[in-house]
Every structure is written in C-alpha cells, then in structure tokens.
Amino acid sequence: MKSVRLFVVFLILSTMLSSCKKKEGALLYESDRKESVPAPVQEVPKDILNTQQAFTTLVKKVTPSVVNISTIGKKKLVRPFFEGSPFFEDFFGDSGRPQYRRESSLGSGFILNQEGYIVTNDHVVRDAETIQVKLSNESVYTGKVIGSDPKTDIAVIKISAKEPLPAAVLGDSSKLQVGQWAVAIGNPFGLDRTVTVGVISATGRSNMGIETYEDFIQTDASINPGNSGGPLLNIYGEVIGINTAIVAAGQGIGFAIPVNMAKQVVTQLISKGNVSRGWLGVSIQSVTEEMAKSFGLPKAGGALVNDVVPGGPAAKAGIMQGDIITGFNGESVKDVRQLQRLVGETAIGKKVEITLYRDGNEIKASVTTAPADSAPAQSQMQRPEREAGLLGLSVEELGPEMRRRGVTGVVVSDLEPGGIAEESGIQRGDVIVSVNQKKVRNLAEYQKAMKDANNRGAVALLVRRGNANIYFALKLR
Numbered sequence: 001m002k003s004v005r006l007f008v009v010f011l012i013l014s015t016m017l018s019s020c021k022k023k024e025g026a027l028l029y030e031s032d033r034k035e036s037v038p039a040p041v042q043e044v045p046k047d048i049l050n051t052q053q054a055f056t057t058l059v060k061k062v063t064p065s066v067v068n069i070s071t072i073g074k075k076k077l078v079r080p081f082f083e084g085s086p087f088f089e090d091f092f093g094d095s096g097r098p099q100y101r102r103e104s105s106l107g108s109g110f111i112l113n114q115e116g117y118i119v120t121n122d123h124v125v126r127d128a129e130t131i132q133v134k135l136s137n138e139s140v141y142t143g144k145v146i147g148s149d150p151k152t153d154i155a156v157i158k159i160s161a162k163e164p165l166p167a168a169v170l171g172d173s174s175k176l177q178v179g180q181w182a183v184a185i186g187n188p189f190g191l192d193r194t195v196t197v198g199v200i201s202a203t204g205r206s207n208m209g210i211e212t213y214e215d216f217i218q219t220d221a222s223i224n225p226g227n228s229g230g231p232l233l234n235i236y237g238e239v240i241g242i243n244t245a246i247v248a249a250g251q252g253i254g255f256a257i258p259v260n261m262a263k264q265v266v267t268q269l270i271s272k273g274n275v276s277r278g279w280l281g282v283s284i285q286s287v288t289e290e291m292a293k294s295f296g297l298p299k300a301g302g303a304l305v306n307d308v309v310p311g312g313p314a315a316k317a318g319i320m321q322g323d324i325i326t327g328f329n330g331e332s333v334k335d336v337r338q339l340q341r342l343v344g345e346t347a348i349g350k351k352v353e354i355t356l357y358r359d360g361n362e363i364k365a366s367v368t369t370a371p372a373d374s375a376p377a378q379s380q381m382q383r384p385e386r387e388a389g390l391l392g393l394s395v396e397e398l399g400p401e402m403r404r405r406g407v408t409g410v411v412v413s414d415l416e417p418g419g420i421a422e423e424s425g426i427q428r429g430d431v432i433v434s435v436n437q438k439k440v441r442n443l444a445e446y447q448k449a450m451k452d453a454n455n456r457g458a459v460a461l462l463v464r465r466g467n468a469n470i471y472f473a474l475k476l477r
Contacts, residue, residue: 058183058237059195064136065168066230068187069107069120069143069157071128108186108230109133109157110168110239112266116141119266120229121244122148122155133159136193147269151212151344153244154262155229156269168231171238173258176203176217184221184243184254186230196222198252205255206337210245213341216255217241223254232256264345278346278369280319281312283469286336287324291473294436294453294460295324296360302326303339306462307469317367319356321469322437322462326362327355343369359437392419393426397443402431408441409433409464420474426463433469434462 107124111117118133125131131143141159148155180200188194198221205216219232223243232241241256268275284303292300302324308315319325325333328342329352346352351368394414398407409431415422434440435449436459453459461472 054235055183055197058233058235059185062168062231062233062237063185063193063195064166065111066136066185066193067109067111067118068134068192069109069118069124069229070104070132070134071107071125072104072130073127106187106190106226107228108226108243110229110231111165112156113167114164116159116161116165117146117270118143118157118159119242119262120155120157121242122150122153123244124229125155125157126150131157133157135161135165147273147275149265149269149275151275152257152261152265153211154242154257154265154269156266169238170259170263171234171236171240173203173217173240173260176200176234176240176258178202181235182217182219182221182240183233183235184219184223184227184230185233186223186227186243188222188224188226190226194227198222201253203258206341207335208245208255210255213261213344214337215258215261215341216245217258219254219256220252221254222252223256227254261341261345276348277344277372278348278350279313279372280343280367280369281309281314282319282325283307283309284325284336284339285471288473290458290475291460291471294458294473295322295357297324297357301335302333302357303336304471306471313367313370317354317365319354319365319367320358322358322434322471324357325354326357327353329353344372392416393421395432395443395446398431407431407464408439410440410443410446412463421472424472424474426461426472427465429465431464432461433464436460437462 105124105128107120109118109120109124112119125143125145125148128145131145133141133143135141139161141161143157143159146156146158178200182198182200184196184198185193198219200217201220202218205218206214208214208216210216217232217240219241221232223246225246227243228245230243231239232243234240239259241258242262243254243256245255247253265275282305285306287295287297287300287302287304289300291304292298295304305314305319305321305323305325308319308321325339327333328339329346331342333339333342333355346369348369348371351366354365354367356363356365392415393412395410396413398409398411402411412421412426412428412430412432415426415428432440432446435446436453438445438449438452440446440449450459459474461474463470463472
C-alpha cells in the first residue's frame, strides 16, 4: 500500500515538472520570436503618403493617353565590298537588284486630341510600311503618318477610332527647373506602359550630335529602347517633353525634346505635313577662345558670320562678314546650334532684333526672316578640326588671272607639316582675304597685318576657298 502511494506521488511530481518545462519553453519561444521579428510600422509620415498618392493619381490620369506603337518596314541591305565580282554573282545571284530585309520596331507616343492625332518620334515611324497603335484598353488601330520632321525627330500619326480618345495635357517646358520631378511612361523593350520616376537633371542640352535642332531636357527617369516618342511628365501629369534618346554607355542619362519646341513643329505637321523655318542668309561658325581673343571679344560665345548671301535678309539688314551674333530676339546666343534653333523656330516674315559685336562695339540690327527654302544652293566648306601649334604657312601674290576676276588677297603656297595652319584646316591654294578683319590686297599689306597681330597673340584669318569663306583663328608664338 505504501509503494502505491509513493508511485502516485511520483506521477504527480513528474506531471508538474513536465508542465513547467513546457510553459518555460513556450515563454522562451514567444520571447525569442518577439525580439527577432520587429513589429510592423503603424504610421507613415503624411508627406510620404501624399507624394505616393500624387504619383498614383498621375499614372491613372495619364496612362490612357499613352499608346504603344509597333511598325514593320523595309531596310536596304548594305552591299559587300566585293559585290560585282563573278564569285559574288555565282554565289548570291543577280547583284544588280537591291536587297532588303524586313524590320520591326517598337516605340511609344501620346494622344494629342480626340480626333486621333498622336505625337511620337520620327525615328519610330521612319520607313514604316505598317503602323499598329495599341491603346490602354487593348484596342488596336492602324496608324497613318501625317507628317514628320527629321531635324527635330518629331512625327505625327493618326488613327481613326470610333470612340472619343483621352488626350494628354501639354505643359510649359520653359518653366522647368533642375531638380523637379520627372515621370516617363512608355513601352521599353515591349513592356507595356512602364512607369519610371526621376528628376530633371539639366535643361538646354545641345551639341549632342543627335538632331539638327537640339535643346534637350536631360532626366534620370529610366528611358530605354521602346520609350522613344512617349511623354515625359511633370508632377501635375502635364507633358513637358518627348522622350527621344539615351546615352548607351551611361546609367540614368536620357534626353527629351521640350514640349514647347514640339508644339510649333506639331502644329505645322498637322496643318501642312511639313515644317517651314526661318532663314537669315548667313553662313556661321563657332567662336573659339583664340578667335574671341583675336576679335577682341571678352569671352568665347555667339556665332561668327563668315559669309553673307547677297540680297538675303541679313544683307538687307546691314549684317557684315566678320560680325559676331551675340543676341537674337532678346535671347543671348551662346553658340551656333542655339542660333540655328532660334532662327528655325522664328515665324517666316517676322521682324526680329539681332545683337552684333563689330570692331569692339555692340550694335543692333533688325532682320525680317525669309523662308529657308528660298536660300540659294551654295558650296559648303568644312570647319577646321583643330587650331593649335605654330603658324607654319607661306603666301604669295595672286596670279593675274585671279586678279582679273576681282579676287584680292594673298594665296597660300606652302604649309609646314604639323604647323597650326595645316592642322587648323588651311590648304594650299586658299586665298587669305583679311587678317584680324583688315583687308589685305597684296603681300605687303599681309606682312604688315601679321606684324600688328603679334601684339594680340592670336590672329583671325578670313580665307576664301572656291565660292565659300571661312574664318580660322591661329595662336601665335
């Protein structure tokens, strides 16, 4: 009986000990779990929620106006260098027949109005045989090119839809500031309606070598192949640019055409299918540091007039060879590209004021722009590639035949290999017309002018080659 009692007591104690161990383990487990897994955040700062809401609202508002564009076109194949040989004809067949291959491409665009006009890039639809446009509701339409402008890479296409189309709202790119939000929506790599967010990295980017007329917005909002033609938006959902190019070797470096430039081009494309631009009737070149020094300009900038078309708008306004255009219609001119863009954007027949630097003085001239297609065909001359080193040229008097034709100056008879004259692009047979804007009619006047140029440390030579004129700035030792 006593052993039974002892057994019962042992069972009770074992049960109690086991229960305590379980509870202790459970407590340890719960304590350990609470320490390793943080509690979820209960509150998010209001500013962050408001910013997030602004982006989601923007995307919902704008996405219906963004379209995906797919094209199919023909591209002519480049012929091999050995084409025309018997081997080539035997192996490949008739070499006289052009060879093509079919290519497909993807791009983006945005609806301009309810009539179905769509803005995109020229390079998206260039040489396209068929254009398919897909809307946000998955409807697909056939697009037709209304007009395109390769010089700005802008094109307008049109679709015929049964229902009214949601149009994008155009903003004002002149008010952009670096650091503002930027949102890109498009079709990168065929990924339908991708949204990326960044900031305006810079404005007024030019001399990129992408298009003839450049005034790009730079952004770090991700832009990839397929985004071309799609909108770049501000935080209000207004279109501020047309995404058009990327730096292939860079991360987060994309470029968009400002919407203000696009507005003028698009209006003309819709009304007449092409773009007419203003024309001044001058040939211009960049002003280097050496050239600015030789002309007495405080710093490099503007556009140097190296030729004036007789009877053109500039000639009628009194603009002369050797003038440096530093202002156009109230805007400072920093380089040749900018002046070309400003003139091209000016309405034909509009009277504008031009600021000139001439003989150390700033003067004004009023010019009425003419149509660019009224410009006479002229022979073109390449600008110098480099301007450095020694002078290194010899000159002679002009021959009697050239003098009979009314040519004045001295002719370049020899060039020192590696000298500044050769490296800057001066060639044998060039006629030096003036030195530092002083006309030279013979060898004696040229030598005197060169002697005077030593005081400046640089010399600007006006050279006539064929029917073209160009300035060269040479640094003197």
